[in-house]
Amino acid sequence: xxKRNTIQVKVGDVYVGxxxxxxxxxxxxxxxxxxxxxxxxxIDLWQAGSEVVRITVNNEDAAAKVESIKKTLRDKxxxxxxxxxxxxxxxxxxxxxxxxxxxxxxxxxNPGNVGRGSKRDDQFSTMxxxxxxxxxxxxxxxxxxxxxxxxxxxxxDENAGRVNPKSANxxxxxxxxxxxxxxxxxxxxxGLKKNKIIVSCKVSDVQDLITIYEMLAxxxxxxxxxxxxxxGMGTKGIVASAASxxxxxxxxxxxxxxxxxxxxPGGSRTQEVLVAQELLQTMGLRxxxxxxTACPGCGxxxxxxxxxxxxxxQSYLRNSMGTWKGKYIGVEExxxxxxxxxxxxxxxxxMANLGISLPGTGEVPVAPVYxxxxxxxxxxxxxxxNEFITIINNYVDRKYKxxxx
Numbered sequence: 001x002x003k004r005n006t007i008q009v010k011v012g013d014v015y016v017g018x019x020x021x022x023x024x025x026x027x028x029x030x031x032x033x034x035x036x037x038x039x040x041x042x043i044d045l046w047q048a049g050s051e052v053v054r055i056t057v058n059n060e061d062a063a064a065k066v067e068s069i070k071k072t073l074r075d076k077x078x079x080x081x082x083x084x085x086x087x088x089x090x091x092x093x094x095x096x097x098x099x100x101x102x103x104x105x106x107x108x109x110n111p112g113n114v115g116r117g118s119k120r121d122d123q124f125s126t127m128x129x130x131x132x133x134x135x136x137x138x139x140x141x142x143x144x145x146x147x148x149x150x151x152x153x154x155x156x157d158e159n160a161g162r163v164n165p166k167s168a169n170x171x172x173x174x175x176x177x178x179x180x181x182x183x184x185x186x187x188x189x190x191g192l193k194k195n196k197i198i199v200s201c202k203v204s205d206v207q208d209l210i211t212i213y214e215m216l217a218x219x220x221x222x223x224x225x226x227x228x229x230x231x232g233m234g235t236k237g238i239v240a241s242a243a244s245x246x247x248x249x250x251x252x253x254x255x256x257x258x259x260x261x262x263x264x265p266g267g268s269r270t271q272e273v274l275v276a277q278e279l280l281q282t283m284g285l286r287x288x289x290x291x292x293t294a295c296p297g298c299g300x301x302x303x304x305x306x307x308x309x310x311x312x313x314q315s316y317l318r319n320s321m322g323t324w325k326g327k328y329i330g331v332e333e334x335x336x337x338x339x340x341x342x343x344x345x346x347x348x349x350x351m352a353n354l355g356i357s358l359p360g361t362g363e364v365p366v367a368p369v370y371x372x373x374x375x376x377x378x379x380x381x382x383x384x385x386n387e388f389i390t391i392i393n394n395y396v397d398r399k400y401k402x403x404x405x
Contacts, residue, residue, distance in 0.1 A: 004252055006223045007195045009137050012081025012105035014051050016198060016256045017223025021286050022249070023256035024276045025052035025225075027085070029269060032069070033061035039072050041269060046080040047322075048270035049277050049288055052256070054083040054108060057093060057100065067099035081105035083139070087113040087146075091126035101134050106198075108139045111183040112146040120148075124183070128190045137196040138187065139225055142180040144172060144203045151179055173208060176201045177215050184222055197222050198256070202229035206244040217253045226254035233262040242279050249283060290317040290334035293352060297340055300360040306340035309358065309385055313338055316389060328400035336392065346370070354395055356388055371395060 008018025016023050026045045030037040032055050042053050057063050070082060084104040086093065091114070094101045107127060115123035131138050142148075152175045159165045166174070180199045188194060199222045201212045209228050216224065228244050231237035241259045248254050259279070261272040277288040294310035295301070313336060324331045337352035339345030341360025349355025349370040356379070358367045367379045369391060379387050 004217055004221060006221050006255055007197075009195055009198050009223050011052055011083070011137055011198075013079065014081050020255070022254060022280055023051050024049060024273060024280070025054065025083075025256055025258050026050040026269065026273050026276075027054040027258065027260075028056070029263070031062070032056050033059070033065055035065045035069055035072070038065070039069055039076075042069070042073060042080065042082075043076065043078050044268070044270055045273055046078050048273040050080065050270075050273045052081045052083060052106075054085050057084040057086055057090070057104075059089075060093065060096070063093040063097040063100045066097070067103045070103040083108055086110070086127070090114070091123040091130075094127060094130045101130055101136070104136065106137045106139060107131055108141050109183075110141055110143065110146055111179050112142060112148045116150070120150075121186075124186070125190055128187045128192050131196065132191050137198065138192070139198040139200060140180055140183045140187065141200040141202065141225065142176050142183075143229055144176055144208075145229070147172065147175060148179050151175055169208070173212050173215070176203070176212055177219060180216070181220055184220070194222070198225050199223075200225035200227065202227055204228060204230040206240055209244045210247055213248050213253050214251070217251075223255035224253060225256050225258070227258040227260055229260055231260045231262075233264065237261040238275055241275065246279060246283060249280075249285060287332040289321045289332055290336055292317065293335060293337040293339075293348060293355075295340045295344060295348070300343065301340035302361045303340075303358075306338060306358040309356075309388070310338040312385060313388070313392075316392075324396065324400075327403060328396060329403055331396055331400045334396070334400075350374075353399075354392060356384075358384075 006017035008020060009016045014023055028038055028041045030041050032038050038055060045053050057066060082104050083106040085108045087110055090109065109127055114120055155171050155175045159171045180201050184197050184199055187197060201216055203209050203212060213224065213226065226245055226248060228241050231241045245254065245257055257276055259272040259276045261275065263269055263271065280286040281288055281291060292310055292314040297307060321332065335352045337348045337355035339348050339355065339357045342363055345357030346368065349357045350373045353372060355370045356367050359365050365380060367384055368375050369377050369379060
């Protein structure tokens, strides 16, 4: 494991790095100029558990709405920190729309898109000075799809002159890391404090992401925003994100994460938040909601009842957390097992805080329930699901300390 003592950066009321819990964040895909849709999606993401939400600020119409979006969110009781995502014209928008600059809790700056030639330093400097004036942190986020081409050409030329040149792919990885570190150091030179800087180096290839972040973690102690960019849709995006980020997180690399999933047509943007939470929770790094352990099913479980029950219980637990987390301490760490036959059912159920072992094909139609390893009751009949939910509620109320006690 790479030991990193990162500086801690405050984003709104959320702390990133320096030993703080790994932060889950997400990004809207609405037109920011459409205030109502943007506010609605931010609230959806926040309620799903996103602790920071990024919005696109790509034109004057978007920049003009940010202050109002922030106010409406606060009026609705949503205090999630907002990050402005700037490319190409961020210096102009932040200069012209002071309300936008003030309302945002962090600015995301891409060194590859901040300007070309002599304009680059001036436009980058403008954004940094605004961040200093408004006491805002920044994320310097480099992507290989928008890498600074002048820097890349310079490094390619230098590489070509070596006795043993590196591969083009390795030079690109070096350029990504160099771009983000040099940009962060330049921001400090301009007067931005080190505890106002988060960095990222995103690519869409799993192995390249791992290599780049290992390099980055060794070269700097800025908090790292971790994510596989353009991860993809469905299972591909989930698996690729989990494989890359899980490996890095296990090494202690990563202070805030985003799972960049492409939603299915009509699908909810909140899926990326749930995947990020489950990644952290299954690795034992954080707890967000009680999780359900369920067997995959086999020839012994020809009935689909246990599958339906497992899904219903997982949904019930998630939906209940809105109430439970304001009432009980530690309930998010509860584990519930819903098993489908006698082979592993009783054993897994005993290992969970709460477990139910449903009958498999040909087994006696009864379902023993275990609480903290002890069999407490046997359920049977057509009302098992509701009875088990009642048992869960009673267990939570009895087992977990109430916040106001």
